[in-house]
Amino acid sequence: MSHPLYTQTMFALDRVHELAPKHPEWKRKEPFKAVLAGDRDAMAKFGEGDWAQIVAATHAGMSTEDFLGIVKQWLATARDPRWKRPFTELVYQPMLEVMDYLRANGFRTYIVTGGGQEFVRVYSTQVYGVPPEQVVGSSIATRYEMRDGKPVLLREPKIFSSTITPARPSASTCSSASGQWRRSATPAAIARCWSGRKPAMARG
Numbered sequence: 001m002s003h004p005l006y007t008q009t010m011f012a013l014d015r016v017h018e019l020a021p022k023h024p025e026w027k028r029k030e031p032f033k034a035v036l037a038g039d040r041d042a043m044a045k046f047g048e049g050d051w052a053q054i055v056a057a058t059h060a061g062m063s064t065e066d067f068l069g070i071v072k073q074w075l076a077t078a079r080d081p082r083w084k085r086p087f088t089e090l091v092y093q094p095m096l097e098v099m100d101y102l103r104a105n106g107f108r109t110y111i112v113t114g115g116g117q118e119f120v121r122v123y124s125t126q127v128y129g130v131p132p133e134q135v136v137g138s139s140i141a142t143r144y145e146m147r148d149g150k151p152v153l154l155r156e157p158k159i160f161s162s163t164i165t166p167a168r169p170s171a172s173t174c175s176s177a178s179g180q181w182r183r184s185a186t187p188a189a190i191a192r193c194w195s196g197r198k199p200a201m202a203r204g
Helices: 005-023 024-028 034-035 048-057 064-077 094-102 117-127 186-196
Strands: 112-118 135-147 150-159
Touching: 005 024, 005 048, 005 064, 005 117, 024 034, 034 048, 048 112, 048 135, 048 150, 064 117, 064 150, 094 150, 112 117, 117 135
Parallel strands: 112 135
Antiparallel strands: 135 150
């Protein structure tokens, strides 16, 4: 099963590799050095501060529209390193059925996530049929600016809100056999679980 936060973690790691040629200093600077070297032991020890740096570097520096386009393209082409299938196909079928049942009976379904809401809004629309306005999560600061006579929102390297709560890996957090993730798992906890997997890290 592909958890939205796990999927976004993999997206961020792929983006580090993709952006690395523009940042040669990353080869000497943590936490980027560990990601580029594929050092799973070091990555398993990442804290929230390390992941905040990675998110800031890989999710900012562009307009919101451009970021959504990058996410859509990545979801269309990326494959889970273990299952070799698109992340959008690795979904818990009973959950889809429950959500469909609730909507068929007049309920409105929402997603509240510790992941970035812009990323999850793209993911949730494709996977769960949940519209963007019904996804609440962490977000990145934006700055209003006029470019070529058009208003744009530019993403800045600063996370201004989060629903993430600290979590350590445990039997309820993840299972290397099932690949299932607890909803409250942080990127750091997910990385610690993922670091024990056998497949090689997916690269962009």
